[in-house]
Amino acid sequence: MRRLLQPPGWARPRGYANGIAVRGGTTVYVAGQVGWTADGRWEARDFAGQFRQALANVLAVLAEAGGRPEHVVRMNWFVLDRAEYLAARNELGAIWREKMGRNYPAMSVVEVSGLVEPEARLEIEATAVIPEEIA
Numbered sequence: 001m002r003r004l005l006q007p008p009g010w011a012r013p014r015g016y017a018n019g020i021a022v023r024g025g026t027t028v029y030v031a032g033q034v035g036w037t038a039d040g041r042w043e044a045r046d047f048a049g050q051f052r053q054a055l056a057n058v059l060a061v062l063a064e065a066g067g068r069p070e071h072v073v074r075m076n077w078f079v080l081d082r083a084e085y086l087a088a089r090n091e092l093g094a095i096w097r098e099k100m101g102r103n104y105p106a107m108s109v110v111e112v113s114g115l116v117e118p119e120a121r122l123e124i125e126a127t128a129v130i131p132e133e134i135a
Helices: 047-064 082-087 089-100
Strands: 002-004 020-022 026-033 072-079 106-111 122-130
Touching: 020 072, 026 047, 047 072, 047 082, 047 089, 047 122, 072 082, 082 089, 082 106
Parallel strands: 072 106
Antiparallel strands: 002 020, 026 122, 072 122
8 A cells, every 4th residue: 555645734746755655565676777778778878868768677677576657656866967857857757757657756866976887877766565466
């Protein structure tokens, strides 16, 4: 069971949840995924293109456990350039709705000085809880 946590009087968040409580199910931890293809090729060099692929990679790992986008309860993004992220927000929103629907997990976006993969513009890690009746 999944319940959004919204303290009384707090403004509603846009594009994320303040918190999510989950009871029961299988927890899946998805390691940081970058924007390369399954065979390790970089098809996209731009932020939005790499985001699309990185998110697809997160969902592919989750699917291996029988999970779906709506099971993601926590996501952390590590971005190289905050301004690049902000400039791409409209495009990111469209990609998000295409891949994740209206599921907005608890999220953080953190600007970092570098990533292990030198061509990566961002890296995404996720936590999901697959309900008992599915797991």
